[in-house]
Amino acid sequence: MVEQLQFQPLRQEGRLTAALDSDLLHAFLRSKITVAAALVTVALVLAAVLAPWIAPYDPFDLRQLNLLDSHLPPAWLAGGDPGYLLGTDDQGRDVLSTILYGSRISLGVGVLAVGLAAALGIVLGLIAGYAGGFLDALIMRIADVQLTFPAILIALLIDGTGRALFGEHRNETLEFWVLVLSIGLSFWVQYARTVRGSTLVEKSKDYVLAARLIGIHPAKILFRHVLPNVIGPVLVIATINLALAIITEATLSFLGVGLPPTQPSLGTLIRIGNNFLFAGEWWIAIFPGITLALLVVAINLLGDWLRDALNPRLQ
Amino acid sequence: MTIAPARQHALESSPAAPVIEVEDLKKHFPVKKGLLRRTVGQVLALDGVSFAIPRGETLGLVGESGCGKSTLARTVLRLIEPTAGAIKVGGRDITHLRKRELRPYRREMQIIFQDPFSSLNPRMSAGDIVGEPLQIHGMAPQQRRQRVAELFELVGLAPAQMASFPHQFSGGQRQRICIARALALDPKLIVADEPVSALDVSIRAQVINLMMDLQRQKHLSYLFIAHDLAVVEHISRRIAVMYLGKIVEYADKNTLFLEPLHPYTEALLSAVPVPNPKLKREKRILRGDVPSPMHPPPGCPFHTRCPYVEPRCRVEVPQLREVRPGHWVSCHLR
Numbered sequence: 001m002v003e004q005l006q007f008q009p010l011r012q013e014g015r016l017t018a019a020l021d022s023d024l025l026h027a028f029l030r031s032k033i034t035v036a037a038a039l040v041t042v043a044l045v046l047a048a049v050l051a052p053w054i055a056p057y058d059p060f061d062l063r064q065l066n067l068l069d070s071h072l073p074p075a076w077l078a079g080g081d082p083g084y085l086l087g088t089d090d091q092g093r094d095v096l097s098t099i100l101y102g103s104r105i106s107l108g109v110g111v112l113a114v115g116l117a118a119a120l121g122i123v124l125g126l127i128a129g130y131a132g133g134f135l136d137a138l139i140m141r142i143a144d145v146q147l148t149f150p151a152i153l154i155a156l157l158i159d160g161t162g163r164a165l166f167g168e169h170r171n172e173t174l175e176f177w178v179l180v181l182s183i184g185l186s187f188w189v190q191y192a193r194t195v196r197g198s199t200l201v202e203k204s205k206d207y208v209l210a211a212r213l214i215g216i217h218p219a220k221i222l223f224r225h226v227l228p229n230v231i232g233p234v235l236v237i238a239t240i241n242l243a244l245a246i247i248t249e250a251t252l253s254f255l256g257v258g259l260p261p262t263q264p265s266l267g268t269l270i271r272i273g274n275n276f277l278f279a280g281e282w283w284i285a286i287f288p289g290i291t292l293a294l295l296v297v298a299i300n301l302l303g304d305w306l307r308d309a310l311n312p313r314l315q
Numbered sequence: 316m317t318i319a320p321a322r323q324h325a326l327e328s329s330p331a332a333p334v335i336e337v338e339d340l341k342k343h344f345p346v347k348k349g350l351l352r353r354t355v356g357q358v359l360a361l362d363g364v365s366f367a368i369p370r371g372e373t374l375g376l377v378g379e380s381g382c383g384k385s386t387l388a389r390t391v392l393r394l395i396e397p398t399a400g401a402i403k404v405g406g407r408d409i410t411h412l413r414k415r416e417l418r419p420y421r422r423e424m425q426i427i428f429q430d431p432f433s434s435l436n437p438r439m440s441a442g443d444i445v446g447e448p449l450q451i452h453g454m455a456p457q458q459r460r461q462r463v464a465e466l467f468e469l470v471g472l473a474p475a476q477m478a479s480f481p482h483q484f485s486g487g488q489r490q491r492i493c494i495a496r497a498l499a500l501d502p503k504l505i506v507a508d509e510p511v512s513a514l515d516v517s518i519r520a521q522v523i524n525l526m527m528d529l530q531r532q533k534h535l536s537y538l539f540i541a542h543d544l545a546v547v548e549h550i551s552r553r554i555a556v557m558y559l560g561k562i563v564e565y566a567d568k569n570t571l572f573l574e575p576l577h578p579y580t581e582a583l584l585s586a587v588p589v590p591n592p593k594l595k596r597e598k599r600i601l602r603g604d605v606p607s608p609m610h611p612p613p614g615c616p617f618h619t620r621c622p623y624v625e626p627r628c629r630v631e632v633p634q635l636r637e638v639r640p641g642h643w644v645s646c647h648l649r
Contacts, residue, residue, distance in 0.1 A: 206434035209394055210496065214448040215421040228438040 027309045037301035044295050048107050051100040056083070059093040059101055060262070066092050071276075074283050087283040089272060095283060098269055099291050105265040106292070109179050110246040116184030117245075118238050121191020126222045126230075128192065129199025140196065143189040151186040155248055158182035159257050172263040179258055183245050190237055198230035232310050239303035243296040250292055266292045332406030333367040334503045334536040335391065335424070340364045340400035342383075342390050346609060358609050360386040362560035363400070365635075368504065371530065373537040375551030375568065377544060377583065379605055383560040384540045388508045391538065392424050393417060405503070422452065425497035429509040431489035435481040441492050442467075442477030448499040466495040470525060487518035494525065498533070506538045511546060523550055544587045548572060556580045559608055559616040562635060565643040576644040578621050615647065623648055 028034055047054065057064050070092040073080045080087065086095040128139040146154065162178035202208060203226065211221045246266075252258040253267030254274075261268055266288045273285025342361040345354040360383045368374045378384050389395040391402060393409065401410045404420050412420070428434040435444055446463045454462065464474035470491040481489060490510060497505050507526070511519040527550060529535060541547045547554060547568075554571045556564040556579065564577040575581045582601050601620045606612050612619050618628040628647055635645040 206428040206430060207436040209389075210426065210428070210434060210493075211436075211447070212394060213392055213421060213424075213426055214451050214500075215418045216447075216451050225436050225439075229436070 024309055028305070031305060034301060034305040037298040037305075040294055040298040041302060044103060044291070044298070045107060047100055048103040051097075051104045055094075055097040055100040056085070057094040057097045059098045059264075068092070071281055073281070086287050087281075089269075089284045090276065095269075095287050098264055099266070099288050102264050102266045102269050102288060103291060103295065105176070105259060105263065106246050106249055106267070106295075109176065109183065109249045109265065110242050112180045113183035113187065113245045113249070114238050114242050116180060117187035117241065118191050118234060120184065121188035122195050122227070122231075122234060124188065125192040125195025126199055126226060129196040130203050130218065130222055130226065136196070139192065143192050146186075146189050151183075151244075152248060152251060154186035155182040155252060156255075156257065158185055159252060163257075172260060175259055176263070179249060179252065182252075183248050186248075187241055187245065190241070191234055194233050194237060195230050198233065199226055202226050202229050236303060236307040236310060239306055240300060243299040243303065246292070246299075247296055266295075332403075333369045334405065335538070336367040336401075336403040336406075337391060338365050338401040338403070340387070340390060340402065341398045342386055342395060343398045356609050359560050359611055360608060361390060361397070361400075362611075364557075364560070364562055365400075366555055366562065366565065368536045368538060370503065370536055371534045372553070373530065373539050373551045375547035375554040376538060376540045376557060377542060377547050377554065378557035380542065381605055381608070382557045383608070384542075384557055385508055386560075387557070388426065388506045388538065388540055392426060392506055422500040423502050424504045424506065425500065425502040427490070427493050427497050427505060427507045427510045429512050431486050431493060431513060432481075434493055435489055437481055440478050440480055441472075441484065444481070444492060445477075445495045445499055448496065452500060462499070463495075466498055469498065469529070470495045485518075486514050487522060490514060490518075490522050491525065494522075494529070498529065501533070502535070504536045504538065506540070508540050509542070510539075512541065512543065519546065526550065544583060556583065559605060559611055561616060561645065562643075563617065563645050565635070567641055570639075570642050576638065576642065576649045577617075577646050578623055578648075579617050615645075 028038075052058070059065075069081065069084065069088050070090050072084050072088040072092075074087040074095075075082050075085050077087075084094050084096070086099070088094055089098065124139050124143075128136040159178055159182040162182065163175075166174055166178075199222075208221060208225055211225050212218075216224075249258060249265060250267030250270065253265050254271045256271065259265045259268050261272060264272065269288035270285050270292070273281075273283075273288065276282075276284050340361050341359075341363055344358040344360055346356040346358060347353065348355045362383075364383075364387060366374060376384055376387065386395065390397050393402070397410060401408055403409065404423050407420075409417060409420050435441075439447075442460075442463050445466055446459050449459045449462055450456075463477060467474045467477060472488065472491055472495070476484075476488075481492070484492065493510075510526070511522050514522060523546060526537065530537065537550070539547060539550055551568050554566065554568050555562045556571075556577065558579050564571065564575065564580045566576075571580065572584065575584055579601075603620050606616070606619055612629075614630045615621070615628040615633050618624045621628065625647065631647065633645045633647050635643050637643050638649050
């Protein structure tokens, strides 16, 4: 009897179709500004990812640089060179190319830092919420102490420690990771607090008791049962934090403790351009600035929309 | 298709022993206050509870809300650690077993919860929920799928519904999923913590009858907790009445319904509606609320509300005594 039944696979293929027909998608398409923000984000991310293929020059290849081409204004102004659409900087690097490569670095730092912060915060939040008692108190008090400092200060501290630690041996790759680490470690608190709160709610629900009764290991209960039910708010925070992480990176780089001019992020570009702003060479700072602003605003709009769309009380 | 042989090896239980035996079980929750979290008192949620359930039988457990029924259910399953007393499964004491040692006994005892909405993980498909215990206890995916389909049929769900998610089911269907999950490991005991209280009256009978059918087929034992006496009368063989963390009366269901001995049981029974408007009955309405289990009254815990209270009830704690064969009661007056 049982053999004759046609069993459906536990995971149906219909999930993609369901996702394409979901409320979330309809809500997304209804909001014009969100669609615009998404388009801008996708365009900027694509441009950053594809930079080595679409950028007119490789700003890191010293053989392509010519100091005679430095300080050229954008192509449409008098004295501009059609080969350098947005002009060149003090080293003769094409501003458009540096922006493309720079957003690549900025986005990389942002995504990795948010990933690190989220992973750390989620794990600590789950443990604090589920274990309770001493562990909970310890983790959350550390979080409270860290909250009393501005994130940028923590990042500066960690960044400084990293630099002092590696001293003379530091190079561009190392500084990239020090930056990721310092931003990631300064952002985890928000995730931990959110996840802990939701975990406290979820762990008292009967399905968690049932899982315990089956004899599932606590770590497995946390990741298989609790995590999927607390992840919603985390996604929203992560999106908004991505913009914040990019800004933090830009701030650190602007302050001169981020990435070196040889490996410029958007923040570094703005700092370099800042020196020439009053000399009338505005394009070196303004174009990276506009790119940064566009990217951050677009990601923020997406995050705001996601927060509202996932909030059942606003539907 | 069963996983019985492995269990035989693990447990070596004697067939004569009751499926579960609980002796003088106590659970005291400390009450903490102030900045230093000092313990300022104890809530006596369970204050010396004993019972045994033989194979294939149902013990009904009734009592007001807050009397410790759910604490008892969770303590028996060791989801909450008891303060004192012993829990024996198939004759073996599991009270102090560590998590790893407890694992084979986890299979023996499962639970059905009251709220069919919080007892299923909303992010897992019904098939995954029912299959998870099998997966944890090491059944291969192919076998598992087949077993899950069998379980679905057993509880009256279509195997085609395996891919659906909990929110796509009704309350009664969700409770069936819970039953299927509980049955997955072929347990001997199922603790049902008010399994039908959250369901529509029309669905209740279906779920109760399903549970009784399964009991006959699988020779299951139930610890059936409810505050609805009619439901308990239908499914149970013996009934225990709880008041403030203690069992105050324990008897065969017919005996209990025909001749209740404890004044509290009397009051509970007189509150059961009878479908005959002309029948005039003597109503015993209890005054006041259940006293706080943090400050239980001295003497008999029921003396504050008992209509027959005597001076010694206020001083002396009555013991649970077997006043007639199989009929236990804790009252000075009987």
